[in-house]
Amino acid sequence: MTDEQPAGESGLFIYGIVPSDVEPTPDAEGVGTPPGEITAIRHGDLAALVSEVGLEEPMGRPADLTAYQTLLDGTVVVAPVLPVRFGTVVTGPDAVADLLEAHHDRFAAALDEFEDRVQYTVHGRFEEAELISEILAADAGAAALADQVRGRSEVESREQRIRLGEMISQAVELRREAENRELIEALTPYVVANSPRQPSSELDAMNVAFLVGTDDEEEFVRAVEDFAEQRRDLIRMRLLGPLAPYDFVSAHQLVE
Template sequence: MTDTNAQPAAETGLFIYGIVPSDVEPTADAAGVGDPPGEVAAIRQGELAALVSEVGLEQPMGRPADLTAYQTLLDGTAAVAPVLPVRFGTVVTGPDAVKDLLEAHQDQFVAALEEFEDRLQYTVHGRYHEQELIAQVLTDNPDAGELARQVRGQPEEVTREQRIRLGEMISQAVELRREAENQQLIDALSPLSVANAPRPPSHELDAVHVAFLVGTDDEEQFVKAVEDFAEQRRDLIRMRLLGPLAPYDFVSAHQLAAE
């Protein structure tokens, strides 16, 4: 007898995290995206493997927990083996589609993995202390300083044009300072890194935001150089160093999303 109340089986696909050498195995406790988290497996083809987990095709993706799981898996993998992150949210229909992807790009992916052998990403992010920054801008720019004196203590509706102009001058000064700080950071760290990728500011007070690809032999010196750079600017910029990470900012030419 047919059960007319039975629900149709949920359609599933495979979420792809990254491409790794074929001998890489996910750890037993590796957790994927989804609720509950999917079990991570490796699908192999030739010299390559893809780290994947099963997800429901109707399941919403993009929760903070999903992004955290994606990054945790890739960063943990990068600590022990080269990995090519695949764009977050890439889902294919099943194992055959994964194997087809690996087969079609075998030479390209193998070469890329060789390029990232013993290399990790570190991201340097710094944000200005707002009051200290404004004080410096007003000191360095007499016109801005004069405008600030004109509007100080005056009603906003009376000094609207001056306030707008002052805001524009401060914004332009911050942009110029940001360009200079980013370049100084790149100059300071280039001898200890393989490549760099400046990132767009994520906030109007961002001072520096640059990703660096660093050889494992240079990690200790690189971190020390970042600390020295931050110490020299600690009164003006709050710095933080993120890493080691998978090389997210350096694999765009190798990333593929599902068609």
């Protein structure tokens, strides 16, 4: 929802929806240059975290996305928050109040659903040399092709290299699917929901967001550590969180 304004005017960038008793910390900084001051616009049981931005100012710089995520991830530690799509700008306080009024009950129900729940994202990347070694050890055909191209120029072994690349790519995809399934299975006892994500690299081993109850965070983290330890020679794993529930609010269609 972006309202067009004449050049030189400002609007309000909306970060997320929170309960009405949430107060932004004095040092919270928003998007833009210089960073905008974070304020809360309240209506009923809800509040929207916002900051003023110039409508001519470009959005989407890395610093802007970092400011957006830092505010929301810091907020979710103390209160439920519904992230609003990055880049959502409206004309002013009245437009924010209208948004909160129009969707008050739906937003309030969503906040209740996310009370005491945070997102963690588990991302893993294969160690390329180890992975290819495993693939060749398991597939005699791929191993034979690898022998055929070894020591030969790319030009004279082009056909074999293409076939080998296709075989390795298919094997990586199957292994990725298996790793994602096993990760979800291992962590299901400690989570409320999961949301598989698209791989960000051809060497991605897993990329899954999990919604975790705050009472289960310690057990969840231990389970991730155990899973990572079992694969430490093959996969470099990272655990990101606690985060705002970015991958779980889309069902509520906060702002289109």
